[in-house]
Amino acid sequence: MLTYLGAIFLQQGDTTRFDLMKQAAVNPDLSKFLVIGALLFIIGVAGVLTRRNIIVIFMSIELILNAANLNFIAFSRYLSAMGNVNAVAGQIFAVFVIVVAAAEAAIGLGIVIALYRNKETIWVDEIDLLKW
Amino acid sequence: MTLSGYEALFFWIFGLAAIFAGLLTVMARNAVHSALFLISSLISVAALFILARAEFIAGVQILVYVGGVMVLFLFVIMLVNVGAEERGSEEIFNNQRQVTASLIFCLLLVGGMLYSINTGYRGLQARYPATQEAVAAQETIRDEAHAPSATGSSRITKDTESVGSSLYRYASLPFEIASILLLVAIIGSVMLARTLKQEASADDVAPENAD
Numbered sequence: 448m449l450t451y452l453g454a455i456f457l458q459q460g461d462t463t464r465f466d467l468m469k470q471a472a473v474n475p476d477l478s479k480f481l482v483i484g485a486l487l488f489i490i491g492v493a494g495v496l497t498r499r500n501i502i503v504i505f506m507s508i509e510l511i512l513n514a515a516n517l518n519f520i521a522f523s524r525y526l527s528a529m530g531n532v533n534a535v536a537g538q539i540f541a542v543f544v545i546v547v548a549a550a551e552a553a554i555g556l557g558i559v560i561a562l563y564r565n566k567e568t569i570w571v572d573e574i575d576l577l578k579w
Numbered sequence: 580m581t582l583s584g585y586e587a588l589f590f591w592i593f594g595l596a597a598i599f600a601g602l603l604t605v606m607a608r609n610a611v612h613s614a615l616f617l618i619s620s621l622i623s624v625a626a627l628f629i630l631a632r633a634e635f636i637a638g639v640q641i642l643v644y645v646g647g648v649m650v651l652f653l654f655v656i657m658l659v660n661v662g663a664e665e666r667g668s669e670e671i672f673n674n675q676r677q678v679t680a681s682l683i684f685c686l687l688l689v690g691g692m693l694y695s696i697n698t699g700y701r702g703l704q705a706r707y708p709a710t711q712e713a714v715a716a717q718e719t720i721r722d723e724a725h726a727p728s729a730t731g732s733s734r735i736t737k738d739t740e741s742v743g744s745s746l747y748r749y750a751s752l753p754f755e756i757a758s759i760l761l762l763v764a765i766i767g768s769v770m771l772a773r774t775l776k777q778e779a780s781a782d783d784v785a786p787e788n789a790d
Contacts, residue, residue: 475591489692500671547760
């Protein structure tokens with residue numbers, strides 16, 4: 448067991464995997480941005496799936512959109528470092544994501560207010576009008 | 580593209596702050612606390628944008644998200660009554676089975692994503708075989724072309740200029756479509772949020788006959 452773990456942990460050659468990890472932590476690159484984006488996305492998905500409060504569900508959706516924005520910006524930075532002249536397209540797409548998020552928040556919160564006025568609840572499991 | 584020195588330090592600080600604030604957003608009992616944690620998460624992500632040299636998007640994020648959307652959220656939270664949640668008499672999560680199933684789903688998803696980021700990034704590095712030193716040297720040459728700032732400690736970025744000119748040159752049609760989308764959102768939210776009485780007065784019905 449220990450030799451198996453050691454074989455995973457220690458690479459062939461003179462650099463160990465621990466050294467590679469330390470080097471990656473000291474010099475974070477594109478993949479670290481993507482990891483943070485993925486974790487934010489998962490947190491948002493978990494919030495949408497588990498919370499009962501419809502306003503917190505909306506906030507989780509904002510978290511998901513923001514994670515997508517982070518990926519756009521990170522790839523834009525990566526491609527511009529690689530000398531790609533069209534790399535600014537990622538930033539432009541992020542602007543449009545922010546626009547759509549603002550529109551979605553305005554409409555969604557309007558729906559929440561209308562729903563609260565009619566049903567007197569913000570718990571999503573009590574809003575079951577369409578459930579047969 | 581690798582960060583180094585203080586940039587790397589601030590990357591980890593703001594990245595971890597964004598993730599922790601996101602977690603607290605999902606787990607906070609009070610919806611106002613959720614909104615405040617979401618604001619700190621958004622500001623941390625804006626700092627990550629600055630580290631990725633997207634200063635314009637970082638400014639837009641703080642102005643639009645934190646200054647506009649989150650204030651709207653706070654207003655709506657205060658319009659609807661959330662007293663039961665704060666007192667702890669209401670369960671904030673769905674029932675046990677649903678939470679367990681969705682957390683298992685999320686764990687599978689995050690495992691798959693981390694695996695695919697790992698392998699995909701290796702493929703990307705194989706596709707762009709330039710060494711880090713060569714990329715950094717080219718970047719330094721591109722940075723040298725920018726004018727130095729007044730203090731001389733850094734260089735003036737052209738990020739806003741390039742985003743603006745590309746937005747109007749190459750993305751002008753989506754830009755116009757986005758303006759129509761915002762108009763539709765304004766009108767739609769006014770239509771959705773008005774009361775029965777306001778609706779009746781818009782149709783020239785006397786308020787006492789509204790029901």
